[in-house]
Amino acid sequence: MKDVHVECQRLMDWQELAKGCLIQEAATSLNFKTGDWRSMRPVWSEDKCIQCLFCWITCPDSAIKVKDGKVTGIDYEFCKGCGICAQICPEKASAIEMIREEK
Amino acid sequence: MKVIAKTGNEAMAYAMKQINPDVVAAYPITPATEVVQIFSNYVADGEVDTEFVAAESEHSALSACVGASVAGGRVMTSTASQGLALMHEILYIAAGNHLPIVIALVNRSLSAPINIHCDHSDTMGSREAGWMQFYSANSQEAYDSIIIALKVAETCGVPAIVSTDAFIISHCMDRLEVLEDEEVQKFIGEYNPKYYALDIGKPKTYGPLDLQDYFFEHKRSQIDAFSKVLGTYNKIAQEYEKLSGRYYPAVEEYRTDGAEVAIFTAGSTADTAKEVVDDLREQGRKIGLVRMRMWRPLPIEEIKKALSKFKAVAVMDRSDTMADFGGPVFLETRGILYDLDKRPIITDYVYGLGGRNVEIADIVRVYDEITEVAKTGKVSKPVTYLGVRGEE
Numbered sequence A: 001m002k003d004v005h006v007e008c009q010r011l012m013d014w015q016e017l018a019k020g021c022l023i024q025e026a027a028t029s030l031n032f033k034t035g036d037w038r039s040m041r042p043v044w045s046e047d048k049c050i051q052c053l054f055c056w057i058t059c060p061d062s063a064i065k066v067k068d069g070k071v072t073g074i075d076y077e078f079c080k081g082c083g084i085c086a087q088i089c090p091e092k093a094s095a096i097e098m099i100r101e102e103k
Numbered sequence B: 001m002k003v004i005a006k007t008g009n010e011a012m013a014y015a016m017k018q019i020n021p022d023v024v025a026a027y028p029i030t031p032a033t034e035v036v037q038i039f040s041n042y043v044a045d046g047e048v049d050t051e052f053v054a055a056e057s058e059h060s061a062l063s064a065c066v067g068a069s070v071a072g073g074r075v076m077t078s079t080a081s082q083g084l085a086l087m088h089e090i091l092y093i094a095a096g097n098h099l100p101i102v103i104a105l106v107n108r109s110l111s112a113p114i115n116i117h118c119d120h121s122d123t124m125g126s127r128e129a130g131w132m133q134f135y136s137a138n139s140q141e142a143y144d145s146i147i148i149a150l151k152v153a154e155t156c157g158v159p160a161i162v163s164t165d166a167f168i169i170s171h172c173m174d175r176l177e178v179l180e181d182e183e184v185q186k187f188i189g190e191y192n193p194k195y196y197a198l199d200i201g202k203p204k205t206y207g208p209l210d211l212q213d214y215f216f217e218h219k220r221s222q223i224d225a226f227s228k229v230l231g232t233y234n235k236i237a238q239e240y241e242k243l244s245g246r247y248y249p250a251v252e253e254y255r256t257d258g259a260e261v262a263i264f265t266a267g268s269t270a271d272t273a274k275e276v277v278d279d280l281r282e283q284g285r286k287i288g289l290v291r292m293r294m295w296r297p298l299p300i301e302e303i304k305k306a307l308s309k310f311k312a313v314a315v316m317d318r319s320d321t322m323a324d325f326g327g328p329v330f331l332e333t334r335g336i337l338y339d340l341d342k343r344p345i346i347t348d349y350v351y352g353l354g355g356r357n358v359e360i361a362d363i364v365r366v367y368d369e370i371t372e373v374a375k376t377g378k379v380s381k382p383v384t385y386l387g388v389r390g391e392e
């Protein structure tokens, strides 16, 4: 796993840095893949899903993939496995199950 | 030149009005309440263009200042004591992001026991936060310092605290010479930060997570920005002298020619001590005064230059380090003098906590004792608690 700094060819000296840890581009979190933090994996079942989008709005990592207003899956490159989506999923649907990550 | 009568708080609010910042976010606290109260009147009366944010706490007030400053605004606030303590976390965030916010502060003791009067424990407790610190001796200096500090802050990308002594300066009416609004505007110029969040054509990332690989380098560059403050300050203070006729060195010497001993102190006590110096000089005593005005960054060479010529120096500290070794000015000054081949003897007087009055007789006593120390070369008591019952 590399973060945005390490993707530079080399680590910079302090004299070369912009003041205050400023990064001269936006949305750098896209370069910081947090998926390998996960110990529990959310597994989504399309059949059970009632498309309420509660999981999408509560996921702290924007890891619920949505297309045309519908959940299409989970982005495991960023999902940290917090389980909020599974908790928030309405009981009658229970469309997300948390399972242990295997090596 | 216009001469008006104003208290310390009125003087600082007036300087803020003439600066006309983009954003002021504040929460009231005695004895600094008036600064933002008066300023909010300027806002209500349309005398400034400032967006005034009445926050729900000092933590929120300074947080709002940080947001406004990152956005690219010229930003100020005011607080005292517990308010500064509550801002403590955000002080580091403002400084670490190089945001040139200016706080008009009134020095007040920290609880417990609860007290609203003057000592310097609030700002001394924040001296490692990365903010410049200026201690004013009177209202005039507070007014001038706000204007100077803002320009230094914006030039260096380092935030600043300008303070006065609670009630002694903040609430006492003083003669004040003020500049015209246009003169202040011309002096400070327009604030054009190189990077700012509202530069929507060039989006950037502010305040990201910074781990083992870069945090240290960013801190090192922050220290470097701080190391350039003093030179910039000296230049801007001279520019200000040309404009106003008033010059404020980082460290002020008063009647030190031929003096063998001196008091080294800050704030309003320095003005009181000047009276004592005049009287004792009349009597032929070889004494002088050195006033600490800028305390962050430490004007190391200036302090060395000012104090090295004496046989003995008595520091008067209006706070204590709780290290059982006196106050912060004493400890840091001792550190600075360590490099000298010939060092003056140095002792400490912790005084005036919680607004305990410092009398002429107290200062005379300090001069008497330090004169004796210089004569005998012996220090019987390195730290004295001056003016507290139960102590000699």
Ligand code: SF4
Pocket: A042, A058, A059, A060, A061, A062, A063, A064, A074, A078, A079, A080, A081, A082, A083, A084, A085, A086
């Ligand atoms: S487990 Fe947490 S991070 Fe992963 S998709 Fe669910 S809410 Fe998002």
Ligand code: SF4
Pocket: A044, A048, A049, A050, A051, A052, A053, A054, A055, A056, A071, A085, A088, A089, A090, A093, A094, A095, A096
């Ligand atoms: S919370 Fe459950 S039911 Fe609602 S969209 Fe997400 S997975 Fe589907």
